[in-house]
Structure formats: structure tokens, C-alpha cells
Amino acid sequence: MRFIHTADWHLGRLFHGVHLTEDQAHILDQFVAFVRDSRPDVLLIAGDIYDRAVPPPEAVALLDDALSRLVLDLRVPVVLIAGNHDSPQRLGFGSRLLSGQRLHIFGSFSDDLTPVVIEDRAGPVYIYAVPYAEPPVVRESLRSDLIQTHQAAMLALIERIHQVHPPGKRSVLVAHTFVVGGLECESERPLSVGGAGAVDCACFAGFDYVALGHLHRPQSAGKDSIQYAGSLLKYSFSEADHNKSVSLVEMDAQGRCNVEKISLTPRRDVRCLAGYLADILKGPKSGENPQDYLMVTLLDTGAILDTIGKLREVYPNVLHIERPSLMAGGELHGSRTDHRQMNDTELFAAFFLQTTGEPLTEEQRSAYAAVVNAMQQREREVMP
Amino acid sequence: MRFIHTADWHLGRLFHGVHLTEDQAHILDQFVAFVRDSRPDVLLIAGDIYDRAVPPPEAVALLDDALSRLVLDLRVPVVLIAGNHDSPQRLGFGSRLLSGQRLHIFGSFSDDLTPVVIEDRAGPVYIYAVPYAEPPVVRESLRSDLIQTHQAAMLALIERIHQVHPPGKRSVLVAHTFVVGGLECESERPLSVGGAGAVDCACFAGFDYVALGHLHRPQSAGKDSIQYAGSLLKYSFSEADHNKSVSLVEMDAQGRCNVEKISLTPRRDVRCLAGYLADILKGPKSGENPQDYLMVTLLDTGAILDTIGKLREVYPNVLHIERPSLMAGGELHGSRTDHRQMNDTELFAAFFLQTTGEPLTEEQRSAYAAVVNAMQQREREVMP
Numbered sequence: 115m116r117f118i119h120t121a122d123w124h125l126g127r128l129f130h131g132v133h134l135t136e137d138q139a140h141i142l143d144q145f146v147a148f149v150r151d152s153r154p155d156v157l158l159i160a161g162d163i164y165d166r167a168v169p170p171p172e173a174v175a176l177l178d179d180a181l182s183r184l185v186l187d188l189r190v191p192v193v194l195i196a197g198n199h200d201s202p203q204r205l206g207f208g209s210r211l212l213s214g215q216r217l218h219i220f221g222s223f224s225d226d227l228t229p230v231v232i233e234d235r236a237g238p239v240y241i242y243a244v245p246y247a248e249p250p251v252v253r254e255s256l257r258s259d260l261i262q263t264h265q266a267a268m269l270a271l272i273e274r275i276h277q278v279h280p281p282g283k284r285s286v287l288v289a290h291t292f293v294v295g296g297l298e299c300e301s302e303r304p305l306s307v308g309g310a311g312a313v314d315c316a317c318f319a320g321f322d323y324v325a326l327g328h329l330h331r332p333q334s335a336g337k338d339s340i341q342y343a344g345s346l347l348k349y350s351f352s353e354a355d356h357n358k359s360v361s362l363v364e365m366d367a368q369g370r371c372n373v374e375k376i377s378l379t380p381r382r383d384v385r386c387l388a389g390y391l392a393d394i395l396k397g398p399k400s401g402e403n404p405q406d407y408l409m410v411t412l413l414d415t416g417a418i419l420d421t422i423g424k425l426r427e428v429y430p431n432v433l434h435i436e437r438p439s440l441m442a443g444g445e446l447h448g449s450r451t452d453h454r455q456m457n458d459t460e461l462f463a464a465f466f467l468q469t470t471g472e473p474l475t476e477e478q479r480s481a482y483a484a485v486v487n488a489m490q491q492r493e494r495e496v497m498p
Numbered sequence: 499m500r501f502i503h504t505a506d507w508h509l510g511r512l513f514h515g516v517h518l519t520e521d522q523a524h525i526l527d528q529f530v531a532f533v534r535d536s537r538p539d540v541l542l543i544a545g546d547i548y549d550r551a552v553p554p555p556e557a558v559a560l561l562d563d564a565l566s567r568l569v570l571d572l573r574v575p576v577v578l579i580a581g582n583h584d585s586p587q588r589l590g591f592g593s594r595l596l597s598g599q600r601l602h603i604f605g606s607f608s609d610d611l612t613p614v615v616i617e618d619r620a621g622p623v624y625i626y627a628v629p630y631a632e633p634p635v636v637r638e639s640l641r642s643d644l645i646q647t648h649q650a651a652m653l654a655l656i657e658r659i660h661q662v663h664p665p666g667k668r669s670v671l672v673a674h675t676f677v678v679g680g681l682e683c684e685s686e687r688p689l690s691v692g693g694a695g696a697v698d699c700a701c702f703a704g705f706d707y708v709a710l711g712h713l714h715r716p717q718s719a720g721k722d723s724i725q726y727a728g729s730l731l732k733y734s735f736s737e738a739d740h741n742k743s744v745s746l747v748e749m750d751a752q753g754r755c756n757v758e759k760i761s762l763t764p765r766r767d768v769r770c771l772a773g774y775l776a777d778i779l780k781g782p783k784s785g786e787n788p789q790d791y792l793m794v795t796l797l798d799t800g801a802i803l804d805t806i807g808k809l810r811e812v813y814p815n816v817l818h819i820e821r822p823s824l825m826a827g828g829e830l831h832g833s834r835t836d837h838r839q840m841n842d843t844e845l846f847a848a849f850f851l852q853t854t855g856e857p858l859t860e861e862q863r864s865a866y867a868a869v870v871n872a873m874q875q876r877e878r879e880v881m882p
Contacts, residue, residue, distance in 0.1 A: 168552050171587035171879045178587075182594040203555035203562075208592050210566040211599045217592075222559075495555045 115234040115284070118149060119361040121160035121327030122345035124199065124301075126173030128165075129349060129384075129407065130433035135172045140381040141346055142180045145360065148376060150188050152362055155239075156232045157190050160327030160343060161197025161246055161290030163205060167495045181217055191216035193230050196245040197290040197327050198305055201495040220288075223247035225255045227275055229285075236367030239284045239322075242275050246290040246328075248491050249310070263310040264291060268317050276320060284369040287318060290327040293335040296342065299356070301330055301349035307459055307486040315340055322369030325361075332359050332375055339371050348384035351409040351434065382406050382431060390414055391421070397428045408432045415439040458486065499618040499668070502533060503745040505544035505711030506729035508583065508685075510557030512549075513733060513768075513791065514817035519556045524765040525730055526564045529744065532760060534572050536746055539623075540616045541574050544711030544727060545581025545630055545674030547589060551879045565601055575600035577614050580629040581674040581711050582689055585879040604672075607631035609639045611659055613669075620751030623668045623706075626659050630674040630712075632875050633694070647694040648675060652701050660704060668753040671702060674711040677719040680726065683740070685714055685733035691843055691870040699724055706753030709745075716743050716759060723755050732768035735793040735818065766790050766815060774798055775805070781812045792816045799823040842870065 123142075127134045149157060164173055184190050194217070196205045206221020213219075218230045220243045229240040252267035253259065256274070261267050268291060279285055292298075292305050294312045305311040305328070315336030318324045324340040330353060332344030343361050348354065359375035383403060387394055388411035398404045408429050412421070414437070425432045453461060462482055463474050474482070507526075511518045533541060548557055568574050578601070580589045590605020597603075602614045604627045613624040636651035637643065640658070645651045652675060663669055676682075676689050678696045689695040689712070699720030702708045708724040714737060716728030727745050732738065743759035767787060771778055772795035782788045792813050796805070798821070809816045837845060846866055847858050858866070 171585055174591050175587045178591050178594075181592070186594060186598075201555055203559045207558050207562050208565070208596060208601075209562075210570060211601055212592060212595055214570070214599050215595045217595055 115156075115232065115236070115239050115365040116152070116154045117156045117158060117232075117286075117363050117365070118152065118154045119158045119160065119323075119325040119341060119343045119363055120145070120346065121290070121325070121343040122162040122197070122330055123159070123177075124162055124165040124345060124347075124349060125177055126165045126169035127349055132407070132431075132433065133170075133172075134347065135170075135176065137347060137381045138173075139176055141378055142176065144378045145346075146180060146183050146188070148360070148378065149184060149190055154190060154362070155234055156230075156241065157184060157192045158241070158243075158286070158288050158325040159192065159194040160288050160325050161195045162199045162327055162345075163194060163197065164200050166199055167201035167204065167493060185215055185217045191218070191230070191232065193218045193220075193241055193243050193288055195220040195243050195288055195290060195327070196222075198246045198303060198490075198494065200246070202245060202247075203495065218243065220245040223251050223255055225274075227271070227278065229279075237283070239286060239365065240279060241286045241288060242279075242321075243288040244271055244290075246305075248306075248487070248496060250491075251496060264305060265310075265313050265317070268313045272317055272320075284322050284365065285320070286323045286325060286365075287321045288325045292328055293326065293340070293342075296329045296335055297331050297333055299330050299350060300352040301345070302328060303490070304457070307483040307490075322365060323363060323371050331356050332361070334373075338373060341373060347380055351384060351386055354384055354386045354409075385409075386411065387429075388413065391418060391424065395424060395428055404429055405431055409434040409436065411436040411438065413439070459483070499540075499616065499620070499623050499749040500536070500538045501540045501542060501616075501670075501747050501749070502536065502538045503542045503544065503707075503709040503725060503727045503747055504529070504730065505674070505709070505727040506546040506581070506714055507543070507561075508546055508549040508729060508731075508733055509561055510549045510553035511733055516791070516815075516817065517554075517556075518731065519554075519560060521731060521765045522557075523560055525762055526560065528762045529730075530564060530567050530572070532744070532762065533568060533574055538574060538746070539618055540614075540625065541568060541576045542625070542627075542670070542672050542709040543576065543578040544672050544709050545579045546583045546711055546729075547578060547581065548584050550583055551585035551588065551877060569599055569601045575602070575614070575616065577602045577604075577625055577627050577672055579604045579627050579672055579674060579711070580606075582630045582687060582874075582878065584630070586629060586631075587879065602627065604629040607635050607639055609658075611655070611662065613663075621667070623670060623749065624663060625670045625672060626663075626705075627672040628655055628674075630689075632690075632871070632880060634875075635880060648689060649694075649697050649701070652697045656701055656704075668706050668749065669704070670707045670709060670749075671705045672709045676712055677710065677724070677726075680713045680719055681715050681717055683714050683734060684736040685729070686712060687874070688841070691867040691874075706749060707747060707755045715740050716745070718757075722757060725757060731764055735768060735770055738768055738770045738793075769793075770795065771813075772797065775802060775808065779808060779812055788813055789815055793818040793820065795820040795822065797823065843867070 125138055185192055196202050202222035206219055209219040223245055229242045231238045231240055249261055249267045253261040256270055261270055291313050292311050293315050318340050326342045329342045330345035333342050341361055344358055359377045362374045362376050364372045383406040385406050386409045390413050410432055466474050509522055569576055580586050586606035590603055593603040607629055613626045615622045615624055633645055633647055633651045637645040640654055645654055675697050676695050677699050702724050710726045713726045714729035717726050725745055728742055743761045746758045746760050748756045767790040769790050770793045774797050794816055850858050
């Protein structure tokens, strides 16, 4: 059995105000060509298909085009789940009908854990696809009051899967979750504010392969057969050093997997430059694409007129400039921590401290977490 | 050949602040049962599937459920076009794939006019489905500068259809348009501000049946084989006297059609009551549903405390109250025209007159129309 595992396409994403539609179309063209050449038995897409619940119409058209080519032109079945950025209902439109075309979309969470079964010469492989769902949604659906955390939800689900899975048969899990110890980056939205968002990789014992989405850096989680495919593109400057890839997995008759990471070439890379303005204005070294999306850290200390204008004459897609020398000096910056390095919870705690003179109590902290989690659930249009 | 023609479902509609999802689910259940019992060869839905470009997720789930039951459970092919309320891209998601399941969605306008062909014992019927499109979109797509109006766009399209249609074979057109002379009501959004929105029914010569959407009152347009199915429900109080229906059409081997209007029973009717408060508070006559959505016109002249509270004790779904006696007297009302009876253009013209003392010139009137038409196109997310 050969399959391709990808995730976190985030179609419709804005990057520092730039619509990435063309970059995404470019990389999807390459991806489709790769699928055509590698002839997999199935393609797995582990969530965050879109960047938000209501993606722009261009992103809808882009996904439609890519899936139509994969499923109809290349005849590759696709298993696709919703991530925490997707609206379960919107993504799930037509899923009953589309499954007849071998496009298996798992949008809304359901207690029906019927697998997609794909056969190769060694027999069937059972693919269990679990769309992202908040613990209250899983609790309601499985009618179990014990489910309060993502860990408990995942354990309950996997227990159900093990109950129905035919012993000795090969199995794959597709899920969108955060595994303890995973390396995060700035473009992921935390699954849960307040610390109940992580799942232990020991949950996944028994599956021959676990195709994960959520973390944008390609990485294994605990063992080689539990993989994050990583995002399609670099979606923040914190990912400049990532090597984005899709995973080509060969599974043998016993379910043992060999995972190969395949790099695609984006239309424009995302890079960070640091140096003095005069040096940077000397322009790209040979082999560097001047059209790349750039963050520039300037070491100059004095005033510079029209910094961005000067830089964009050489690098048209400079999106962000940092000037650490200007940040360090001012009294206005208070505690001198860089607020851009703080997550929402830290930011709120700092604001609270600054305005009230008191640190957040545990009770206040969990009240804050409850509000933010409920808000994120609404943004994703999850029915209460 | 037997087919069912319906239109203007407007899923996700708000009616005086009330979400109609449950009413729409109720009527769709009845509709699906009717389709099951009448066993048509095909179902035609002539646009305005949703009420707006981005419908609420409940509406998406409702459409998904209805279409899945019709196509998968009842095995009835469906031909469905976008209307002027639908987003072409969003509605069209998956259309290539879904057509393999015999759900034929025509979202974005295309110059590919390939028909859906349905066979009965007398041979094929060619169904040409034309999604709603603004004249500039048709002009661009067909590369014809002559297309400036809806009439010109429709003529150009139909000419193309006649060029490819095999002579002597039966044909049906599905379109979302406003035919000259049609009876309008308040819940339709004009296709074009400024008078270029109407199409002459003579355009449709040559088709054995024309399944139209847009006007919410079921009506024929010029002849019996050109029909507006009307909306699924009453979507304004101006429709209180409508007899909403779906059309069951029997077409013989020569293409002659017999149209039967089938009424469905809504969960709650939309009605207007007029009288003195004391009389109305006596409550519904036998056979009247007190849960109906009501507009109440009170003839009382004096002050009444908590009118809506009193009325809702008897009729919980009173949505609007009119008190003509209070309107007639005041000096504040200026010219004493009721602004609620005016369309947007009239309203703007009156405002302009009131603030500048001058009536709109022809030039200003067409500038206004251009702005409003462009705005409506953006709202529908039509790519420029």
C-alpha cells in the first residue's frame, strides 16, 4: 500500500496582508503532478484544509479544482478531515454524495467511525478518519461525561475504533490534534487555551500509521509511524527554517511503514534576512529569489528614511521589518518584553497585571480560557 | 417524461429577525416525500438555493441533507442552478465530482452549454441549465461587446443553445431571470437597478418547457410552458395571498407539457390580520393556526400599552404591527408617502430631492444604478 499524507493547506490564508491564493495554486499544481507520478492508492489530508470557517471564494474554487483533478482525472481516492480552522458543516457539504466518487470528507464529528477501506494485494487497510472536534462536542456525541479534555476525547474515540476494528488487519488513523512534545510555530492556532489541548502519543498504540495534522513543522510524534505532514507552505516567519514536505508512505503487508518526505518548491520562499541596510541593498546572492517573502532585521541604529521603499526596490516582497536597536532603548516599552513574542494568554495576563497591579488568579485564568475557547468554537461555527 | 420544477428555496433566510431554518426543514421533508411519491425522472431547481452568498452553516447542512436524500435515497437526478442570491463559487463546489452522482450543479457561468440529458421511453430530453449571471460576466465569457443587458445576454445564450441542440429533440431550459410582465413581490431582490433587468418571453421560443426562478409568486410567463415555480415559502407579508407550490410537469413524446401545481403545507403560514385590538385578541377562528407568522394592522386610534405583548399572548409569532391611524396624522412624515412601500431607487431619489431640493438627473440616476449593481455583484462574490 502506498499513500500520500499531507495536511494544513490553509487555503485562503493571508500572510502579512498578502493573499496567498497564487502561491497555493502553484504548490497545488506541483502537488497534483507529484501525486500523478507517484500513483498512490489513497491520499490523506489531515485537516485545516481552509484557513477559516468562511474562506474566500477563490479558496473554494482552488480546493474544488485540486480535488476534482485528484479524484476524477488521477482516480486517486482522497480521505480528508476538518481541522480546527475549518467549519465542519461547510467543509462537509455533499460528503455523502462525494463518497460515492471516492472523495471521503469528514467534516462534522460523528460517533459513526466506519472506516474507509482501501485494498492492495496484501488485503484491506482500514482508514479511520476523525475530524477535529472540541471535547464538549465529543462528550455530547459519545454520551460520556468523563470526556473533559482532548486526551480523554481521543482515548474514547480510539477505544471505540479498537472495538470495531477486525483484529490483525492493517489500520491508519487520520486526526487533527496536538501531541505532547510537538514543536509548535506561530501560524498554528492553539486547540485549547488553558492547557487541556494535548494528547499523549501513547494513545495511538495499535495503529500501523497515524496521519496527523495541526503542527506546521513536518515531524514525527513519538515514533516514526506517527507523523505530522506539516503545512503546505510556510505560513509565518517563524517557519523560515522549516523544510516543508509531503509524506510518501509505503506500507508493507504487515503494516510496517517507510516514510519518505518529499519537498515541493514554492513560488516564493519565506525567509529572514538580518544585516545593515547598505549590505542588504546589495541584493540577492546568486540562486536567491528576489521575489521571496522577506522579514528583514536591520542592525542600523540611526534613523532611516523610507526603509520599506528602499528595501522593496531590491526585494519587492519585504513584508516585515524589525529594528531591534530602536526597540531596546525606549522607556515606553515598560517591561521590555516584546509583545509580539507573547501568545494571547500571556498578553492578556500582562495587560491585566499592568492595569490592575495584580497577577491573574487561577480562577481568573480559567475564566479567561473558557471565554476564549467558546469564542474559537463559535468562530468555527460549531453548533452549541 | 415527468419532472418536478421548484425554485427560490432561499435557505438561511431571516424573516423579520426569525431564522426560518425549521420552517424550511419542515417543508423540505414534505417536498422529499412528495418527490418520493411522484417518482419524477428529474428534479429542476431554478436558482436562489440559498438566501445569500455566505449562508449560515445550518442552511448548508439543510441543503446537503435534502440533496443527499433526493439523489442517493430516492435516486432522482437533480439539476440545480445558482440564482442572484447565490455565490457561484460556493454553490458550485464539487460540481464536477457531484455530476458523477447525478447531482448537476451549475454555479459559475460558463460558455460550456452542454446539456444534462435525461431519457424516457420516447427518447432523450435535453436540459440546458443556465446559472444566473450579470450581463458583464456573460459578455466577458462569450466575448461579445453587444451584450449590455439581461435581454441581450439571454438571447446570445439561447442562440448558442439552438446552434448545438439536435433538431427535433425535446428541450428544457432552466434559468433564473425576470421576464417582462412578471408579478413581483417584496422578497425578491431586483436583478438590475436601472431597468435593464428584464427579458422578453419571446426569447424562449423553441424550448418545450422553461423552468424559471426569481419571481416568488408561482406564475406562467407568456405561455403555459414557461413557468415560475415560485418560492418554497412565503418570504414577505406581501406574499400572504400567494398559493405557494411546486410544479409537477408531464411532458409527452412530442414535448407538450401538462403542468400541475402542487401545494405543500408550511409549518406556519404567513398571514395579515386587520381589525381592532379587542377583536383580534378574541383569538384565532377554528382551523387557524395561532403559531402563524402574522402582520397585524390595528385600526385603533388611541394609545395602547404593550401592543406586541398583548398580541403575542394570543398569537406568539406576531412579527410586525402597523398602525395606519398613527402614521396619517404627523407632520414629521413630510410628503406622507410610506417609505416602506418604496424600493431602494425611489428611496434614494426621495432622499436626494429632500436634501438638495433637486430631482435626480438621468446621469445621476444611472450613476446610482451602476454603483448599486456593482455592489450587488460584489455581495454575490462574483469575481470582477
